[in-house]
Amino acid sequence: MIVKSMQVLITVLAVAGMLLPGTAWAEHRGDDTVLVGGALARTGRYAEPAGRFYNSITMYVDQLNARGGLLGHKVVLRLLDDKSDKQTSIKLFEKLITSDKVDIILGPYSSGITDAVANVTERYKMPFIAHGAASSVIWQRGRKYIFNIIDIAENYQKGAMHLAKEIGVKRIAIIGEDSLFPRMSRKGAEMWAKRLGIEVVLAENYATRKQGDYTALLQKAKSRRAQAIFSNSYFADASAQIRQMRELGINMMMFASTVGPGLPRFAKDLGPTAEYVLGFSQWEPVMALGHPGMGKFIADYKARYGGKPNYHAGQTWAMMQVVESTVIKTGSFDNVKMRDTFATIKVRTIIGTYKVNDIGINNHDGLTFQIQDGQRVIIWPPRLAQAKPRLPMPKWSDR
């Protein structure tokens, strides 16, 4: 009986301990290190973009430690693999906060996973910058410990839609994966289409897991007389779609995707098929953008990983810059104090200025690029355009 009562007591105390928020973990660490942790998609369908997060984080931490660490503490990095899975990510963040007692949390990849994880981080009052999430709905739930740094999903098709209007597109199809980010990106595309007077003849999402054959969907867009396809997609689906458009001989005036074409492998794997495809980017390694520190980052990244960084790598680097500045300004690892700094600090990063509004959203403008001669070339907004858009796309038979 006594043993059982003790067990109950211990369990209650343990649960209560886990629920007690607001502890400044750093003060409890015995050694002279600061633990920075997070879970990222090292495997699964988001591994390709999240792999670039991993690259930037590890490089930043190495350089940070070479500079003397954070507030004189050596930074120890603990990045776990969430397998592109929401449930796994929730468990890992719970573990990082309660068991590993990390001092600083780094966000995961994808809006869907970030939205789920934010419930855990809010409970423990652990602030973080959601560098892997663009869906504005995440910041409309009254959360206080999550901050945005990149342009929101609703704007991903903004540039492409303006360009569609310019070349006389009147009817479009909006397709995308059935998950949070593509749904928000679709919402934005529909809004911009309405605003610019373009008719949406098909708006459809496809199953997240079953990705491969888009013949029927593309044919559906064609049968509805769509002149352009706006695809709110990631890497695997975007590349399959453009490939199948070619296989089926489906000619459109424009094909604009969100995440896929921004990854260097898109143009490399698809070769000539990738030409003329439009994509969205939060940042490009183009010096004309004129943000401080870009040149060194691009050179270091290239030296370490053998290729230029893309926007995923860039936005992660920017996130790390904000984290470092925040810790320095706060002067401690107290999570509640750090939260207040995240909410007020202004930092000039390599992708632009970080300064969030009342609900934690940063005012960052993205870019629209086109794949021209195998390279990503900025074509929108006009003031930053590197080249003129090559639109409408030529027919497959004329290429």
Place this chain on the structure above:
Amino acid sequence: MEKSEVRSIYLLAGFLVFAYALPFAVGVWTDSIFYDRQWLADLATVALSGLMQGGVYAMFAVGLTLIFGVMRVINVAHGELVVLGAYLTWVMFNMPEWLGIDVYVDPLLSMVVSLPLAFLLGYGIQKLLLNAVVGGPELTPLLITFGIGISLVNIVEWIFTTDYHTIPYEPDAIHLTASIAVGKNKVISFGMAFLISMSVYIFLKVARLGKAIRATAQNADVAMVCGINIYSIYMITFGLGAALAAAGGTLVSIQFGFNPETGLQYTVVAFAIIILGGRGNFIGALIGALMLGVIENLIAFMVPNGSAMVEIAAYGLMICTLLIRPRGLMGAKEG
């Protein structure tokens, strides 16, 4: 034929007619059907594409049905064997570039190496892991293949990471008419699938070894009494099933993207097909594969938001067939 048998086949036929009519009915109801020439041409393209897709499905479904038919082993690692075939093809396709040799290796030619390798792997799995448990409770081999599947995913992930890969192969269209087109790689895949499936079918019908496999499937004890080494037949059968899965993998690799975790969806597809066609029946698997390929595309084409619902096709067919006629279209009666 028993009365209940006749009734169940009519019921299943009725259900299939209903299943195929449903996307059209939903299309009419939601004004997604346009009664013009262009729409009909698009419908024909979609149906044709589904048929081609079905051909690829058939490749791995016949392998699965063969393994089940002969050994009553439910191989849940079948999708992983498909993905392994895709990776073997991808490696051989890229090998010359990695070695700095300027030679083009046709992805289909890689089957000359990948199929024997897959055969040996299947042969080894049966010899080392499954022969000991065949004939016992069906759950044991199922759990073993489940473990093999997880191990294969992890090994492939470890070697190739989780990046998506694809092989650019014959990317252009074949225009049958001005408005009906089909991908060249799809036609080539379908042709290969047909050729390989038919070769295996003829082998099973005509060759001495094929007859021994069929005899073992019908009654292992009698086959053994007749002098057939059934354990050797089991190993050859699993090897053959694995080789067919790998062949399916090659055909997948030239059409779609794949990564180590893509296998699961192919396992589900293969199961739906062999349940519809009849577990253990070769021709049933071929028919089931073509039917699933077409209905998936019809749903995606005509039902609003149908692309998000294509998985219903596989699961729905599987569940309804099990309810109406558990032995499927052409499977042998159990018990």
